Amino acid sequence: xxxxxxxxxxxxxxxxxxxxxxxxxxxxxxxxxxxxxxxxxxxxxxxxxxxxxxxxxxxxxxxxxxxxxxxxxxxxxxxxxxxxxxxxxxxxxxxxxxxxxxxxxxxxxxxxxxxxxxxxxxxxxxxxxxxxxxxxxxxxxxxxxxxxxx
Numbered sequence: 001x002x003x004x005x006x007x008x009x010x011x012x013x014x015x016x017x018x019x020x021x022x023x024x025x026x027x028x029x030x031x032x033x034x035x036x037x038x039x040x041x042x043x044x045x046x047x048x049x050x051x052x053x054x055x056x057x058x059x060x061x062x063x064x065x066x067x068x069x070x071x072x073x074x075x076x077x078x079x080x081x082x083x084x085x086x087x088x089x090x091x092x093x094x095x096x097x098x099x100x101x102x103x104x105x106x107x108x109x110x111x112x113x114x115x116x117x118x119x120x121x122x123x124x125x126x127x128x129x130x131x132x133x134x135x136x137x138x139x140x141x142x143x144x145x146x147x148x149x150x
Contacts, residue, residue, distance in 0.1 A: 001057050001090050005097075008052035008064060016052070016064050016078070017043050023080040027117045033136065043078070052078060057090055067098050073108040073141075095126050099142065106144045112137040 008016065020043055021036060028034035051068025054061060063081040067074055076098065081091050102109050111128070113119040120138055124130075128140040 001085075001088055001093065003055055003057040003062065003090060003093060005053040006056050008049045008054050010049045012049065012052075012054065012064075013044075013047060015061075016047070016080075019064065019080045019082060020078065022083065024114075027114045027119075030116050031114060031136065033114075046077060055081070055090070055094055057085055062090060063094070065094060065098065067101070067109070070110060073110050074102055074105075076109050076111040079111075091122065092126070095122075099126065102142070103144050108144065109142045110140070112139050114138075 017040060021039055024039070025034055028039070048066060048068055052064055052066040055063040055065060061082070062085040063079075065079040066077045069075070079091075079094070081094075099109070109128070110131075111123065113123065115133070115136055115138060117138075120130075120140075123140050123142075126142070128142045130138060131141050132139045
């Protein structure tokens with residue numbers, strides 16, 4: 001599937017929040033944490049439009065992802081694929097593009113996933129390694145190839 005990125009704008013907040021609620025509801029319910037107000041507040045506090053990209057596939061809005069600075073590393077967050085575009089390889093294509101960018105910049109990518117989320121297997125399949133966990137989240141990093149070879 002062909003895709004491209006388009007820069008997000010602050011005006012995209014509501015559309016992206018709706019996508020977040022749609023894609024994360026099941027995982028949040030699984031751990032007893034689904035609360036639309038808390039999801040709104042968490043997204044509002046972490047949404048950085050300047051680092052967020054819309055994912056456009058087949059000329060349609062298919063999702064979003066944020067990749068931006070976090071100290072000396074990059075933080076990957078808000079990676080949501082609309083349900084009608086899931087399970088067709090789009091997420092892997094998008095993540096591969098982001099990994100390529102990080103490799104070229106020699107940056108570590110950090111992220112977190114909810115406990116009991118299917119996303120953990122997805123990231124592990126793409127070379128991310130668990131670095132820790134707490135009550136609600138599992139933390140991962142992916143080192144650039146140059147670092148892994150040293």
